[in-house]
Amino acid sequence: MADKADRDARGRVVAAATDGACSGNPGPGGWGALLRFEDGSVEEFGGSDPATTNNRMELQAALAVLERLKELPRHPDLRLRTDSKYLIDGLGSWMAGWKRKGWKTAAGKPVLNQDLWQALDRARLPDVPLAYVKGHSGDPDNDRVDQIAVAFSRGERPVLGASGSAPAAGASAPSALEEAPAPASLQRLLSRLELADRLAQGGYGLTAVELAQLVEQPLARLQDRDGPWRWRDWWVEPLEEGRRWRLQRAEAGSEQN
Structure with a gap:
């Protein structure tokens, strides 16, 4: 049970x-x-x-x-x-x-x-x-x-x-x-941040499942979002009425309108 x-x-x-x-x-x-x-x-x-x-x-x-x-x-x-x-x-x-x-x-x-x-x-x-x-x-x-x-x-x-x-x-x-060189959680985070940078530079669109995998958030939480939101050093913007998402590097101290 x-x-x-x-x-x-x-x-x-x-x-x-x-x-x-x-x-x-x-x-x-x-x-x-x-x-x-x-x-x-x-x-x-x-x-x-x-x-x-x-x-x-x-x-x-x-x-x-x-x-x-x-x-x-x-x-x-x-x-x-x-x-x-x-x-x-x-x-x-x-x-x-x-x-x-x-x-x-x-x-x-x-x-x-x-x-x-x-x-x-x-x-x-x-x-x-x-x-x-x-x-x-x-x-x-x-x-x-x-x-x-x-x-x-x-x-x-x-x-x-x-x-x-x-x-x-x-x-x-x-x-x-x-003698692990770094905690596994830190290694995974660094890999995800590197990938996020590449995705932002290339302007790639992500499905909701792919984005949930990248940011390690529940899929249902992403599906409830209807506008841009910030994840670490990136803005996450909805495309195609929320069916796909795109990352954009945020400038230091910036806020998106």
Whole structure:
């Protein structure tokens, strides 16, 4: 009952991201994942494997998120964001052919990572499409899951965002890194501020879900706003009757009319 109450309080999942990492490829690997909820809360989890590949860690991360999402209410705009074209192409293009050929490639060889592909095929959710995001491009959620995956691949135990319920099977519980260069919360904030600057300079428009992810505010709160408002060093301006938003760098001491 308590778990259900926590889920209800957090609202729907509005964003999801995964990443995998491996040292040596093959070698020790790790994966990381996060979910964002309408109330602004974040759930992070991850795991490791002492002998694996980067591709297997990418698939394991996606599998863990999909299995977790089955238990949670999901926003209709939810996408599972990943920098793995291997994952996207496998689920979106290659799998149908593999299955027709009895899980063989066009060359007649057994499909690599077949166990994880078959598990992903069973776990996929029709309402949660995959979306590609370029790795190491300043995207805050991609950067964060990369940090989690790399830490696990190195045998470290990263500090993970609080979850409202038990993490996915195989995930590791939170525990502090002994010599972290900076608190995880500060690292995430710096990444978000850098991204905000790039968005403002480029004049890009953001959906309400993307803006909620950036400013870490509940989606419902953003949908209630009908005019410009200030977030840290930027003005947030509504476009298209509030369906999209744009950031504009605020001058020191300025107030918008």
